[in-house]
Amino acid sequence: MQSSKVMTSKEAVSKFIQDGMTVFVGGFFHAISYGITHEIIRQGKKHLTICQSSFNEHADQLIGSGCVDRVISSYVGMEIFGYLSCWRRAMEKGIPHPIEVEDYSNFSMTARFLAGALGIPYIPVNSLKGTDMMTHSRWMGENKVKLMEDPFGSGASHALVPALKPEVGYFHAQRADREGNVQMWGILGDAPWSLRACEKVIVSVEEVVSREDIGKDPNRTILPAYKVVAVVEEPFGAHPKNTQGYYDVDRDFIYEYVRASKNPDTWKAFMDEWVYGVSDRVEYIEKYIRKFGYRRFAKLKARNMRSESVNYGY
Amino acid sequence: MNDMDFTLQELMVVASSREIKDGEKVIVGTGLPLLGAMLAQKTHAPDMVMIYESGTIEARPLIMPLSVADSRLIPGAAMQGGLIEGLGMVHAGDVDVGFLGGAQVDKYGNLNSHCIGDFDHPSVRFAGSGGANDIASGCKRTVIIMPHLKEKFVEKVDFLTTPGYLSGMDSREKLRFPGKGPAVLVSTLGIFRFHKVTKEMYLESYHPGVTVEKIKENTGWDLKVAGDVKETEHPTAEEIRIVRDLDPTGMFLKKK
Numbered sequence: 261m262q263s264s265k266v267m268t269s270k271e272a273v274s275k276f277i278q279d280g281m282t283v284f285v286g287g288f289f290h291a292i293s294y295g296i297t298h299e300i301i302r303q304g305k306k307h308l309t310i311c312q313s314s315f316n317e318h319a320d321q322l323i324g325s326g327c328v329d330r331v332i333s334s335y336v337g338m339e340i341f342g343y344l345s346c347w348r349r350a351m352e353k354g355i356p357h358p359i360e361v362e363d364y365s366n367f368s369m370t371a372r373f374l375a376g377a378l379g380i381p382y383i384p385v386n387s388l389k390g391t392d393m394m395t396h397s398r399w400m401g402e403n404k405v406k407l408m409e410d411p412f413g414s415g416a417s418h419a420l421v422p423a424l425k426p427e428v429g430y431f432h433a434q435r436a437d438r439e440g441n442v443q444m445w446g447i448l449g450d451a452p453w454s455l456r457a458c459e460k461v462i463v464s465v466e467e468v469v470s471r472e473d474i475g476k477d478p479n480r481t482i483l484p485a486y487k488v489v490a491v492v493e494e495p496f497g498a499h500p501k502n503t504q505g506y507y508d509v510d511r512d513f514i515y516e517y518v519r520a521s522k523n524p525d526t527w528k529a530f531m532d533e534w535v536y537g538v539s540d541r542v543e544y545i546e547k548y549i550r551k552f553g554y555r556r557f558a559k560l561k562a563r564n565m566r567s568e569s570v571n572y573g574y
Numbered sequence: 575m576n577d578m579d580f581t582l583q584e585l586m587v588v589a590s591s592r593e594i595k596d597g598e599k600v601i602v603g604t605g606l607p608l609l610g611a612m613l614a615q616k617t618h619a620p621d622m623v624m625i626y627e628s629g630t631i632e633a634r635p636l637i638m639p640l641s642v643a644d645s646r647l648i649p650g651a652a653m654q655g656g657l658i659e660g661l662g663m664v665h666a667g668d669v670d671v672g673f674l675g676g677a678q679v680d681k682y683g684n685l686n687s688h689c690i691g692d693f694d695h696p697s698v699r700f701a702g703s704g705g706a707n708d709i710a711s712g713c714k715r716t717v718i719i720m721p722h723l724k725e726k727f728v729e730k731v732d733f734l735t736t737p738g739y740l741s742g743m744d745s746r747e748k749l750r751f752p753g754k755g756p757a758v759l760v761s762t763l764g765i766f767r768f769h770k771v772t773k774e775m776y777l778e779s780y781h782p783g784v785t786v787e788k789i790k791e792n793t794g795w796d797l798k799v800a801g802d803v804k805e806t807e808h809p810t811a812e813e814i815r816i817v818r819d820l821d822p823t824g825m826f827l828k829k830k
Contacts, residue, residue, distance in 0.1 A: 288628060288657065289643030313657060314704055337701025339641050340604055340826075344701075351699035363688065365707035366627065367661040374658060386665050387711045389749045392734045393703070396693055416750040447628050447643040448656035502645045511640070565649045 264438040265491045269299040269540065272462045272490035276428050282309040284373075284458050285318065286431020288449020289339075290504065292318050293432035293464045295497040295541045301325045302535060311426055313369040313450040316501070317517055320344040321535070324527060326356045330399065332424065334366040341514055345521040355524070360398040364388070368405075368421050370450040375423035376457030384408070384418035394419065429458035432498045433482070434505060436463055437471045440488025443480045446504025452482040464492040466506050476572070494541045499548075499560075507560040580814050582762050582781055583827050586719060587613060587817050588809035589760045590673065593717045598670035599623045599663075601709055603642055605826045606719055607673030609817060616816050625669060627705040629653075629660035638821060642705075661705055664712040667752030672713035674706055674756070678731045679720055681775045681795050683738025683756035683768060685710070686731035693733050703735045710736040715757040722761035728794040739773035746773070763789045765806055774798060779806040 267275075277283060277300060287293060297318045300308075307329045310322060314335035322328050324346030336347045349355040364372070365387045375383040388394055388405055397404035406420045431451065433444040442463050444451065455461055461483065468491060474481060497503075500510035500517070520530035538544045549557050580588075583606065590610035594600055596619040602611045615622055624633050628643040632652035639647050648654055663669055676685030677700055687703055689696035710716055718738075720726060738756050739746045746755050755773070759766040764780045776798040780786055782805060790797050809817075821827050 289641050290628075290645060333702065334707075335702045335704035337704070348699055352696055361702075363702050365703045365711075366657060366705040367665050367708035370657040370661065386667075386752055387708045389711065389751065390734070390737045390740050390746070391707060392688070392693070393707070396733075446645055446648055446654070447630075448654075449628065449643070450657050452656070453658060504645045504648060508645060509640070562645075 265440050265488060266438050266468060267490050267492065269296050269464065269492045269494060272296070272492050273299045273303055273305070276460065276462055276489055277305055277430075279305055280307040281427045282311065284426035284429030284454055285310050285312045285315070285322075286429060286449075286451060286454065287312070287318070287498070287501065288314055288447055288451075289316060290447035290449070290502055291432045291444070291498050292316065292501045293430050293497055294318060294499060294501065295432070295464050295494040296430045296462060296492065297322060298535045298544075299540075300327060301531070311369075311424060313366050313373075313454070317344060317514065320346040320521065321531065323347055323350050323359060324356070324521070325531065328359055331359060331361045332364070332369070333361070334364050334369050338514070338518070342518045346527065349524070362398055362400055362404055363393050363396070364405075364421065365393070368419065370453060372421050372424035373450050373454040373457040375421070376425040377453045380423060382420045382422050384420050386418065388419040388421075389417070424457060426458045428460050428462065429455055430462040430464070431455065432464045432503065434465065434503060435467045435469045435473075436465045436488070436491050437469055437474050437485070438491060439471065440483075440485035440491050441471070441474045441481055442483040442488065443474060443477070444482045445480060448482065455483045456487065458487065460489040461487045462490040462492065463488055464494045464497045466495050466497065466503055468493045477569075496545050497541055499544075505562050507562055510560055578782060578808075580809055581827065584814055584817050585781055585806065585809055586760050586762065587827070588813045589765055589806065590717055590719060591617065591813070593758055594619050594622055594671055597621045599625055599668065600671045601625045601627060601664055601669050601673070601713060603627075603673055604640060607717070608639070609820055609826055610673070612820050613813060613816055617813065625660060625663060627657065627660045627664070627709070629655035629657060631655070631659075638825065640825070661708050664705075664708055665752070667712055667714065669712065670714045672709035672716045672753075674710060674716050674718045674736060675720060676706070676718075676736060678726050678728050679718060679759065680728055680731050680738070681797075682740060682742050682773055683718060683759065683775060684731050684734050684740065685718065685736040685738065686733045687735040688733040690732055706736045710738070710756075711751045711753055713753045715754055718756050718759040720759060720761045722763040722789070722792055724792045724794055727792065739768060742773045743771070763792060767800075769798070776800055777803055779804050781806045782808065
């Protein structure tokens with residue numbers, strides 16, 4: 261039996277995320293690891309390049325906190341909730357410092373991870389052609405994307421995008437065993453390819469389960485243990501986002517962040533309260549219940565809509 | 575209900591629903607396009623298949639989803655994959671209709687979702703493409719939905735995020751995308767199509783209470799107008815009833 265990789269988010273972040281690294285930040289609107297994101301901010305990590313197909317408020321908090329120099333993504337926003345203020349302040353006014361972005365489309369980002377996961381140097385996509393994303397690049401220069409005619413003679417040209425292999429990644433999932441076999445369901449986003457593209461992965465989970473439980477439904481495993489360097493058990497770890505089968509999106513809390521972040525002072529007060537004012541997720545939950553009451557907390561809990569189990573017999 | 579008892583937003587939802595044919599595979603986002611697709615499913619297109627870029631196929635949500643990755647899309651769906659499944663099907667050219675929006679549109683239906691002003695020093699920076707570029711490149715046809723303001727209907731977009739017909743004529747065709755480009759633009763003032771040869775946008779119909787003059791005034795180029803331009807067909811009372819049932823709290827539609 262392999263040794264346990266269970267540790268706290270404090271230990272995982274200080275051990276595996278260093279200043280200047282290229283970090284994959286998991287979660288496509290669903291199951292975003294706020295626990296680890298907040299720990300990165302508390303530990304004051306600097307000069308990170310963050311990548312993800314599409315980012316939400318967690319990227320805004322990392323950017324506003326000065327942790328980020330570079331972003332690789334297709335989207336830094338929040339759909340109908342509004343726009344991200346720290347992102348805009350950084351891009352429009354260089355506050356707290358200017359950041360650089362390499363812009364792709366959602367699919368071409370995922371394709372970059374797919375190439376990384378498969379160990380191929382690049383991948384052709386049908387997207388990007390004809391647009392300003394082909395001609396505008398930052399630090400990647402002409403290696404951001406190239407147009408190439410199909411060498412097999414179809415006559416069509418495709419945008420080639422390079423494999424993306426982050427030095428480390430982190431994400432949130434429903435459950436894992438102590439060795440790091442991770443199971444996830446619901447919206448997967450660019451996972452599992454993005455995770456497999458990473459050199460190593462930190463996972464936070466709602467529950468640590470036994471290896472036997474994983475083995476009862478192995479089709480649901482999205483990442484095998486050999487990629488995983490740390491398993492962090494953090495229930496409610498994606499709040500204010502949702503985790504399928506555990507809790508729903510906390511819309512009121514997200515709107516509160518949107519309001520607070522419009523002004524740098526109220527943004528700082530929000531971060532002081534919810535990030536710097538707690539030492540970990542347990543304190544975060546305690547604070548949440550103290551402030552908003554147990555009823556509001558309990559209301560987020562997912563209703564029971566369990567799947568039928570299938571027969572894996574032979 | 576009197577014949578004019580609807581808002582322009584409701585009219586836009588109904589107009590976009592009428593762009594969907596029964597049996598088609600449709601990729602939807604949130605907001606008005608989602609309402610349009612759900613309306614189509616409840617009226618003339620019961621066998622349409624709703625696909626979300628996040629990999630949900632044939633979603634049957636009991637409650638209106640608020641995001642393309644809302645957990646409530648999942649129970650009841652035919653399939654849940656990831657972006658490689660959802661957007662991958664678009665990328666392969668399997669999906670018939672996609673909905674698009676943006677901060678700016680030009681006369682060839684090219685869209686900008688990146689910035690206002692110079693890309694290096696933007697006065698406003700938006701979220702970026704997301705799946706819009708992929709949908710415009712891959713879907714057989716697209717429906718663009720836009721609020722009609724002069725600063726949004728521009729001669730040239732500040733940044734070309736999402737391809738329409740590029741510089742017109744056969745410039746899009748030459749790049750051999752799986753998708754054929756925008757079929758229609760539905761704005762708050764009218765409905766627009768694209769000329770078969772030049773690919774330039776023209777006004778097909780103006781919404782009730784709106785004049786051709788007003789539309790031209792709010793368009794940043796010399797807009798062409800169809801010879802047989804007419805008023806946009808009104809929604810039926812039944813369509814309006816369904817739309818209001820779909821969004822009872824006015825999450826997407828401002829209350830009249």
